[in-house]
Amino acid sequence: MQPEAHAKAALEVAVLVSIGRHPLTGRARRADQDARGVELAMSLDKARITLMHAGALDDDSESALRGYLGMGFQTLTLVEQPRDADVIPALASALSETKPQLVISGERAEQGEGSGLLPYLLAERLGWPVVSGLASVEKVEDGVATLLQALPRGQRRRLQVRLPAIVTVDAAASAARQSAYGPARRGELRCTEALAVPDEASSEWTVQPARKRPKRLKIVKAASARDRFKAAAAKAEGGGGQVLTDVTPEQGAEAIFKLLKEEGVLR
Amino acid sequence: MTGILRRDPRQEWIARNRLHPEHERVLAELGQGTAVATEWVGPNGVIRKNPHAVGFIGPNGIKRIDRSGVQQAASAGRGVGHESAAADSRRRVEIDAPAFLVAVVPDMAGGRLSSHDRDLLGLARQLADADSEQPGAVLAVVFGNHKEDGFGEAGVDRLLHLDEEVFDGYMPEARLAALSTVERELAPYHWLLPDSKLGGADLGRRLAARIQERPATGVWQIEKDDACELGWRCTARGAAGTTDIQRALPRVVLALAECAEPVSETRHAVQPLALSQVLPPLLGRIEDLGQVAVDPAGVALAEAEFILSAGNGIKDWDGFHHAAKVLGATEGASRVAVDDGFMPRHRQVGATGTWVTARVYVAVGISGAIQHLQGIQSCEKVVAINLDPGCDMIKRADLAVIGDSASILAALVDMVEQQREEKRDAA
Numbered sequence: 158m159q160p161e162a163h164a165k166a167a168l169e170v171a172v173l174v175s176i177g178r179h180p181l182t183g184r185a186r187r188a189d190q191d192a193r194g195v196e197l198a199m200s201l202d203k204a205r206i207t208l209m210h211a212g213a214l215d216d217d218s219e220s221a222l223r224g225y226l227g228m229g230f231q232t233l234t235l236v237e238q239p240r241d242a243d244v245i246p247a248l249a250s251a252l253s254e255t256k257p258q259l260v261i262s263g264e265r266a267e268q269g270e271g272s273g274l275l276p277y278l279l280a281e282r283l284g285w286p287v288v289s290g291l292a293s294v295e296k297v298e299d300g301v302a303t304l305l306q307a308l309p310r311g312q313r314r315r316l317q318v319r320l321p322a323i324v325t326v327d328a329a330a331s332a333a334r335q336s337a338y339g340p341a342r343r344g345e346l347r348c349t350e351a352l353a354v355p356d357e358a359s360s361e362w363t364v365q366p367a368r369k370r371p372k373r374l375k376i377v378k379a380a381s382a383r384d385r386f387k388a389a390a391a392k393a394e395g396g397g398g399q400v401l402t403d404v405t406p407e408q409g410a411e412a413i414f415k416l417l418k419e420e421g422v423l424r
Numbered sequence: 425m426t427g428i429l430r431r432d433p434r435q436e437w438i439a440r441n442r443l444h445p446e447h448e449r450v451l452a453e454l455g456q457g458t459a460v461a462t463e464w465v466g467p468n469g470v471i472r473k474n475p476h477a478v479g480f481i482g483p484n485g486i487k488r489i490d491r492s493g494v495q496q497a498a499s500a501g502r503g504v505g506h507e508s509a510a511a512d513s514r515r516r517v518e519i520d521a522p523a524f525l526v527a528v529v530p531d532m533a534g535g536r537l538s539s540h541d542r543d544l545l546g547l548a549r550q551l552a553d554a555d556s557e558q559p560g561a562v563l564a565v566v567f568g569n570h571k572e573d574g575f576g577e578a579g580v581d582r583l584l585h586l587d588e589e590v591f592d593g594y595m596p597e598a599r600l601a602a603l604s605t606v607e608r609e610l611a612p613y614h615w616l617l618p619d620s621k622l623g624g625a626d627l628g629r630r631l632a633a634r635i636q637e638r639p640a641t642g643v644w645q646i647e648k649d650d651a652c653e654l655g656w657r658c659t660a661r662g663a664a665g666t667t668d669i670q671r672a673l674p675r676v677v678l679a680l681a682e683c684a685e686p687v688s689e690t691r692h693a694v695q696p697l698a699l700s701q702v703l704p705p706l707l708g709r710i711e712d713l714g715q716v717a718v719d720p721a722g723v724a725l726a727e728a729e730f731i732l733s734a735g736n737g738i739k740d741w742d743g744f745h746h747a748a749k750v751l752g753a754t755e756g757a758s759r760v761a762v763d764d765g766f767m768p769r770h771r772q773v774g775a776t777g778t779w780v781t782a783r784v785y786v787a788v789g790i791s792g793a794i795q796h797l798q799g800i801q802s803c804e805k806v807v808a809i810n811l812d813p814g815c816d817m818i819k820r821a822d823l824a825v826i827g828d829s830a831s832i833l834a835a836l837v838d839m840v841e842q843q844r845e846e847k848r849d850a851a
Contacts, residue, residue, distance in 0.1 A: 399824070
C-alpha cells in the first residue's frame with residue numbers, strides 16, 4: 158500500500174482514525190472500529206489510502222497512531238488540534254483540500270463524547286451522502302460504490318451510493334490485521350496546522366465512569382391478591398394463542414404459512 | 425330534587441333481613457339484584473359487603489366460596505361487568521390544544537412498536553406531562569406501512585403516518601427530508617429517537633446534523649432541572665459506554681432502551697395529522713438494492729431471526745433439514761435431539777444451550793421443558809407443531825397445530841415452493 162506505487166490509482170480513499178482506549182487497562186490503543194475501517198480500505202482494489210487523524214500529539218496518542226502505521230503505511234496525516242477542540246471544521250477543510258472519493262471512519266470514538274456524530278456532521282458540511290454500518294465494499298465503478306451494509310441478526314443489505322461519500326464501519330466488518338512493530342516505528346506522522354475551534358458546550362458537562370444501569374423491575378399491576386399470586390407464580394405462557402386441532406396437514410401448514418408471511422420472514 | 429341521599433330505614437332493614445317475605449322485592453327495588461348485591465357503597469361512601477350473599481350452595485348442600493374467580497367469570501352478568509371495568513381502568517386522555525409537541529420517530533421494526541419504541545414513548549410522555557397545567561402532546565412520526573394498532577395505549581396523541589413508497593427500505597435521505605419538513609411545519613419542542621443501530625441512531629444523527637442541534641446520544645435517564653435551558657437534564661453514555669455524561673437535555677435526544685417506563689395507565693387519542701405541503705421529490709444518492717440472501721446456517725443461533733427447531737418428536741430428519749433449507753430458517757434443536765446425536769451441540773436452544781432472540785420460532789415436536797421455554801423467552805412469535813395438545817409448548821405458542829410434524833412440514837414446504845414458482849412465473 159505504498160502511495161508511490163499507486164500514484165495512478167483511480168480511487169482516493171481517506172480513513173479517519175482516532176485514538177482508542179483499551180476497555181480494561183484504559184491505555185491508548187488503535188481504536189478497534191477505525192482499524193477495521195483501515196482494513197476495509199486495504200481490501201479495496203487500486204485504492205490510494207490516506208490515514209488522517211485530528212487531535213493532539215503526545216506520547217500516548219503517538220503510540221496509538223503508530224499502531225495504524227504498523228498495518229502497512231508510511232505516513233499518517235495528523236491535523237493538530239488541542240484536546241478540547243471541535244475537530245469538525247479542521248477535518249472538513251482538510252478533506253476538502255485532499256478531495257478523497259471515499260471517506261471511511263469508525264462508528265463512534267472510544268474516548269470523549271463518543272456520540273458517533275462526526276461522519277454525519279462532516280457529511281452535512283461537505284454535502285456528501287453518508288452510509289452507516291458497512292460490512293464490506295463490493296466494488297467501486299464509475300463513481301458509484303456498491304456497499305454491503307450489516308443489519309442486525311447477521312443479515313446484509315446491498316446499497317449503491319454516489320461518490321464522494323462518507324461511510325462508517327460496523328463491527329461485522331472483517332477484523333483488522335495485526336500491527337507490525339517495525340513499520341510502525343519507521344512510519345512518519347505528517348503534522349499539519351489547522352485552526353482550532355474550542356468545543357464550549359462540553360465544558361459544562363460532568364463526566365464520570367459509567368454507573369451500572371438499574372435493572373428494570375417487573376411491575377405487576379394487580380387489583381387482588383389472587384392476581385398478584387398468579388403473576389408471581391406464572392409459568393411462561395402466551396395466552397390467547399390459537400390452537401388448531403383436528404386439521405389436515407394442509408390446513409395446518411396454511412395457517413403457519415400465513416403467520417410466516419405476515420411476519421415477513423419468508424423470502 | 426336536592427342531592428341529599430334519602431334513606432328508608434325500613435327498606436334497608438328488609439334488604440338486610442334475608443328471611444323477610446318481602447326481601448326479594450325490596451332488593452330489586454333498591455337496584456341490587458339477588459346474587460349481585462355482595463358489595464355496595466354505603467351512604468357514607470364506605471364499601472359495605474354482604475357476606476351472606478357471597479358464594480353458592482355446593483352439591484352436598486354446603487355453602488362454598490370460590491375465590492379462584494372461576495365462578496365470578498362464569499356468571500354472565502358479573503363477568504361482563506368485570507371485563508369492561510378492566511378495559512376502562514386505563515384513563516383516557518385527550519389533549520386538544522397542546523402547549524408543545526414532543527416528536528418521536530419509532531423504529532417500527534417489523535411494522536410494530538418495539539419495546540425500545542415503547543420505552544421512548546414513555547420518556548416522551550414524561551416530557552409532555554411534566555406541567556399538568558400546560559400538557560404537551562406526543563407526536564409519533566411513522567414511516568411506511570405498519571401493523572400496529574396500540575399507538576393509543578403506548579401514549580401517542582398525534583400520529584403522522586407517512587406511507588409513501590419512497591420511505592420503504594433504507595431511504596435515510598427521503599426520511600430526513602420528511603423530518604425536516606415536520607421540523608419546519610410543526611417545530612416540535614423535543615425530538616426523541618431510539619439510539620438503535622440502523623434505525624433511530626442513523627436517522628437521529630442525520631436529523632441533528634441537518635437542523636444543527638447538538639444531540640445527546642445514548643441517553644438513559646432524565647430528571648427535572650430548572651437551571652437547564654429546556655428544564656431537564658439527562659445522563660448519557662459516552663466513550664463507547666464507559667462513561668456517564670451529565671448534561672442539559674438538548675432538543676434532539678437519542679435514547680437507549682429502558683430509558684423510561686412504558687405508558688401503562690393511560691390511553692391516548694391517536695389523532696391523525698398530515699403535513700400541509702407535499703414532500704418535494706428527492707434525488708437520492710443512496711440507492712437500496714434490497715437485502716442479500718445470507719446462508720441461514722451461517723447465522724449464529726443467538727441472533728437468528730427465524731428459527732426452525734427440532735425436538736424429540738421428529739422422526740424424519742431429512743425432511744426437517746429440507747424444510748429448514750426451503751424456508752430459509754436457521755436450525756435449532758432441543759436438548760433431547762442434541763443428546764441423541766441428531767443435531768450438533770451448538771444448535772441447542774435453551775438454558776443449557778443458546779438463549780435465542782428470534783422473531784419467529786417454530787418448534788417442531790418439542791414439548792417444551794421449562795429449560796427450553798426459558799431459552800425462547802424473548803422470541804416474539806412462537807409456532808408449535810406437536811402431537812400432544814396438552815404440552816407446555818402449546819400453552820406458550822401463539823399458533824399451535826396439533827398433528828403429525830412430518831406431513832405438516834412437507835405441506836408447508838410444498839406451499840412455499842409453489843408460491844415461489846408462481847412468483848417466478850409472474851416475474
